[in-house]
Amino acid sequence: MAPPRRRDQKPASRGTRSSELAAARKAVAEVSRRLASSGMVPATAGNVSVRAGDLVAITPTGASLAELTAKQVSVVDFEGRLVAGDLEPSSELGLHLGIYREYAAGAVVHT
Numbered sequence: 001m002a003p004p005r006r007r008d009q010k011p012a013s014r015g016t017r018s019s020e021l022a023a024a025r026k027a028v029a030e031v032s033r034r035l036a037s038s039g040m041v042p043a044t045a046g047n048v049s050v051r052a053g054d055l056v057a058i059t060p061t062g063a064s065l066a067e068l069t070a071k072q073v074s075v076v077d078f079e080g081r082l083v084a085g086d087l088e089p090s091s092e093l094g095l096h097l098g099i100y101r102e103y104a105a106g107a108v109v110h111t
Helices: 018-037 093-102
Strands: 047-052 055-058 074-077 082-084 107-110
Touching: 018 047, 018 055, 018 074, 018 107, 047 093, 055 093, 093 107
Parallel strands: none
Antiparallel strands: 047 055, 047 107, 055 074, 074 082
8 A cells, every 4th residue: 555645745945955855865765675674674664764954854654664765755844844755754753853853863763
């Protein structure tokens, strides 16, 4: 079953270069696949996010981490609004955004 799609997207932020955003989406997808192939996460469990300037690339809700592509990775602003990607971000988005607001973290991974 495909994860839900969002329709309330806004344009990507001007504060983040497209190459930085593409690299963040690629990193989220690659780390997700490695976690799945190592057996550290089953199916859709766990999440990965990467800060890209004033945006966050994050695993979409319900996606199979073993097959995740960069294009499927959701991108949100710090208000949680989807700015790139067609899929809903993780249901644990609030946890990720809270960590980025509180700490100078560049990435969040949890299983």
